[in-house]
């Protein structure tokens with residue numbers, strides 16, 4: 001079916017103008033004023049903002065092995081509802097996509113069950129164990145998007161260096177969860193105000209930043225695109241900024257919760273919806289992340305959507321797993337509690353969800369242009385609604401943002417010209 005999206009507002013440079021968009025055979029065929037219907041089904045976008053489909057390059061889909069937490073089907077339904085048309089799935093599944101056979105299984109499963117485009121990450125080391133490097137070439141050929149051991153840091157410099165050299169030869173990126181195991185100290189929260197107050201063991205900032213400092217030097221030596229996952233500390237931001245200035249090919253992402261919360265927002269030592277890795281850091285760290293995003297040190301926003309089952313998150317701050325969900329709340333939260341509060345413009349926010357991740361990884365998405373795949377998100381900037389985890393399509397309900405009032409809810413999501421989700425049709 002071909003669509004004509006009528007009368008939505010699109011960004012033309014810095015300005016918002018009314019345009020119609022004609023979708024033909026899955027592609028954007030025309031963008032113009034009052035386009036004539038040529039037999040398409042019309043979508044009335046009056047009052048809605050029309051943007052490129054959102055891109056989230058850091059999510060956990062849990063399949064295979066963790067289907068009780070999330071599946072490719074449920075996670076991508078949540079993605080579509082959140083306005084995302086392209087997501088990248090992390091490899092901390094069971095089994096891990098660390099060989100071509102497993103990657104082929106994964107790409108097939110994605111083809112069969114995903115509601116949006118999924119770019120699968122392959123592991124850097126077998127079983128994410130940090131010992132034996134994967135076959136980079138075979139995994140690239142089997143469909144890997146990039147390489148990461150997300151969930152754990154690559155502990156030794158030598159392994160990371162070798163991985164970067166191999167990835168660089170193939171023109172692929174190394175995407176890093178930066179965490180030095182010798183500096184975790186069994187912590188559950190950031191080492192700072194809240195750890196002092198609660199008596200909980202803290203994870204110091206250096207646990208993350210020393211890995212980044214090590215890795216930017218390795219990336220320079222290996223001439224590799226090195227991407228930092230979920231950056232969280234001021235020292236990390238400074239290190240990435242300095243490395244960029246030195247011409248090193250380093251990029252970074254930040255997650256919505258690190259932009260919106262600090263450890264002082266944790267209500268009590270039992271609320272595990274505030275437990276994630278990296279942990280919520282200090283107010284100063286949060287401020288540094290905001291500055292880093294605004295000055296281009298941090299390239300884009302990624303949710304680190306990490307669903308866990310209710311009983312797992314009921315095990316208390318020390319025993320419960322790290323992670324919170326993010327796909328269905330990221331844009332409304334940041335529109336309402338970040339852009340509208342004056343930290344950035346709407347245009348900047350949309351770019352960090354679309355063109356910026358696309359540009360960082362050379363993807364064929366993230367812009368509304370004639371001849372591009374019709375991956376399009378429609379947003380209702382005025383509609384106000386309170387976050388209610390029971391309404392999530394994700395199996396994960398673990399969010400610290402329940403009850404937050406937000407505007408800017410996605411109203412419809414098109415992937416390759418097909419309507420994958422629209423308001424009032426959750427079961428599409």
Ligand SMILES: NC(=O)N[C@@H](CC(=O)O)C(=O)O
Nearest residue numbers: 060150151276277306322323
């Ligand atoms: N971020 C998290 O707190 N958890 C992630 C792992 C990760 O992203 O490192 C998970 O897989 O649950």
Ligand SMILES: [Zn+2]
Nearest residue numbers: 150151177229
């Ligand atoms: Zn991680």
Ligand SMILES: [Zn+2]
Nearest residue numbers: 090150151304
């Ligand atoms: Zn992650």
